[in-house]
Amino acid sequence: MPQTIIIYKGKYGATRQYADWLGEAIQQPVTPVQNVTKDQLHTADFILLGSSVYIGKLLISEWIRRNAQLLKNKKLLLFVVCGNGSPKEQERIIKHSIPDGLIDRSDIFFLPGRLIFSKLSWKDKLLLKIGAMKAKNPETRKRMLQDVDNVQPELLTPLVNKMSVLHAAHSSAPTGI
Ligand SMILES: Cc1cc2nc3c(=O)[nH]c(=O)nc-3n(C[C@H](O)[C@H](O)[C@H](O)COP(=O)(O)O)c2cc1C
Known part of the structure; x- marks a missing residue:
């Protein structure tokens, strides 16, 4: 079985919720980014x-x-939780946040998040x-301050399916002598 680790960073629970559901679905460990060890990164086949x-x-x-130096030798997938x-x-977020070429675009999954205004700092x-206030469109302005919760486990299906394919391919690959 290939070694896989799910590493996440969020603030109010939406990303953690998706990470936990994903961990259950693919039966792999989930770790908040601040707890990840170099050892875990070195031994992982998929991150x-x-x-x-x-x-x-x-x-x-x-x-x-x-x-980035360590990650560039690994198979990386990314899920992005946003509004x-x-x-x-989406393309702007990727460009501003990830070094060019580190993660294939087809391995990046966008998921709708949750925003409960009263719970924010x-x-x-x-x-x-x-x-x-800066938004020109009044509709956009209104939407930005409205509560929204679109976090649902079914939305992880494409990512779970992709992981199954990758795990199966890794397990059937010749290991040499
Ligand atoms: C101050 C603030 C800024 C945000 N900026 C963006 C943004 O630039 N783009 C976006 O798509 N979502 C933005 N969001 C929405 C969050 O990404 C969304 O609420 C997400 O679900 C938060 O997940 P978390 O609870 O795991 O941190 C913002 C939310 C807040 C509170």
């Missing part, structure tokens, strides 16, 4: 990264940059209010 997005950037992006699903915004409330 599944999960992160939410704040102000256009992945929360996990600094960690990815710091560990904005537009393809243009004062700083995040303020950032959202400033962002909403």
